[in-house]
Amino acid sequence: MTRTIKRSAALALVLALMLSLAACGAKAEGLWANATYTEDTELGEGATTITVEVTAEDKTVTFTIHTDGTTLRQALEENSLIAGDESDYGLYVKTVDGMTADYDADGLYWAFYKSGEYLMTGVDTTEIADGEQYELVCTAA
Numbered sequence: 001m002t003r004t005i006k007r008s009a010a011l012a013l014v015l016a017l018m019l020s021l022a023a024c025g026a027k028a029e030g031l032w033a034n035a036t037y038t039e040d041t042e043l044g045e046g047a048t049t050i051t052v053e054v055t056a057e058d059k060t061v062t063f064t065i066h067t068d069g070t071t072l073r074q075a076l077e078e079n080s081l082i083a084g085d086e087s088d089y090g091l092y093v094k095t096v097d098g099m100t101a102d103y104d105a106d107g108l109y110w111a112f113y114k115s116g117e118y119l120m121t122g123v124d125t126t127e128i129a130d131g132e133q134y135e136l137v138c139t140a141a
Contacts, residue, residue, distance in 0.1 A: 036098040043079040056138035073123035090124030111139040
């Protein structure tokens with residue numbers, strides 16, 4: 001009987017060690033695993049310079065974008081920072097910097113801000129000017 005208890009204890013210990021090692025070796029998955037840029041980056045060429053902060057999962061990357069575009073969509077698309085679906089209201093942004101937030105699939109969406117103020121316009125109709133600051137924040141519904 002003691003032999004059975006010792007074997008059971010040894011087996012439990014081995015199993016616990018294996019689970020601990022597996023947990024320590026597990027890679028943290030999340031939106032940033034698919035990000036194109038994970039550090040502050042300067043992109044583009046043009047007369048207008050804007051700053052765009054991308055925030056997801058408690059991490060922020062700042063993009064300094066130089067463009068000759070006149071809308072936020074133009075500035076972001078010419079640097080391959082956004083993608084999404086066309087709708088009657090313009091581009092429904094689902095992907096920013098390689099990170100996808102799909103409301104229908106995961107309840108997340110990209111909220112747009114200008115200098116901390118929530119924008120009531122989309123990227124298509126938001127006109128930009130030199131020195132402005134925008135935020136794209138992955139938000140849970």
